[in-house]
Amino acid sequence: MPLERITLFCFEASYLLALVLEIIQMFQPRPILRLMGTACGSAGLVAHTLFLLNQPLSLSSQYGSLLFLAWILAVFYLYGSIHHRNRAWAVFVLPVVVGLILLADVNPKPSDGPGILDLESLRGERFWRMIHGGLLLLAGVGVCVGFLASVMYLIQAQRLKAKAIPGEGIRLLSLERLEAMNRRAINLAFPLLTGGVIVGVALFAQQSEISLANWHDRRIWGGGILWFVYAILLLLRYGIHLRGRHVAWLTILAFGLLVFTLASQHTTVGGLR
Secondary structure, three states, rough: OOOOHOHHHHHHHHHHHHHHHHHHHOOOOOOHHHHHHHHHHHHHHHHHHHHHHHOOOOOOOOHHHHHHHHHHHHHHHHHHHHHHOOOHHHHHHHHHHHHHEEEEEEOOOOOOOOOOOOHOOOOOOOHHHHHHHHHHHHHHHHHHHHHHHHHHHHHHHHEEEEEEEEOOOOOOHHHHHHHHHHHHHHHHHHHHHHHHHHHHHHHOOOOOOOOHHHHOOOHHHHHHHHHHHHHHHHHHHHHHHOOHHHHHHHHHHHHHHHHHHHOOOOOOOOOOO
């Protein structure tokens, strides 16, 4: 199949079908359903990869950043589905992947230009813009992983509180493993987010057309508030040694801010577009 014929619908439909099969398999366990779900998810990931390789997408656009983040989480989904094949992994990760692709689809596709894989064009300011977008993208991966761990943590905690019968219903990782996953995600995301914010501020400050209106940029405000929330998360976890539900809910709030930030468009001129 020519690469030009691969569209968002191709891999989005594959991910959706994989999600449906995983949900059915969760209530009616059948090895063939798990195999079919993994095959559909793998096909979606292949199509997703080919689509990104064939498109000149930039990390500074909503469209590009959302699709690249969805791709990384799709890799995370496939790895987890194989490594944690006896756990309800895909039913949590795939909705986030599909949601990010849907959000990218409703945003305008940027006009053709040098993409992230066009290494020859990555010089000077464009190079630092790529560093800015790349750091924020990797921080976004940490935020998403923390979000997924937090949702699973809250559900597992509720199941234990309700004294659910072990082995029945949704099978999840233990609270200790989910809390450790959330902790590692926070530790990964904060330094990457800090680096991305610093590079972004430096790029913004060197523009010659800065005005007061530029500070109304929703993406700048969203990134700043997201950094502040993660700073609070670190303070609560390592300063006050807070654990459990409070940290989980704050991580979910941080994910909401991430989605808002990625879906917002820069209104500033020049380098940050």
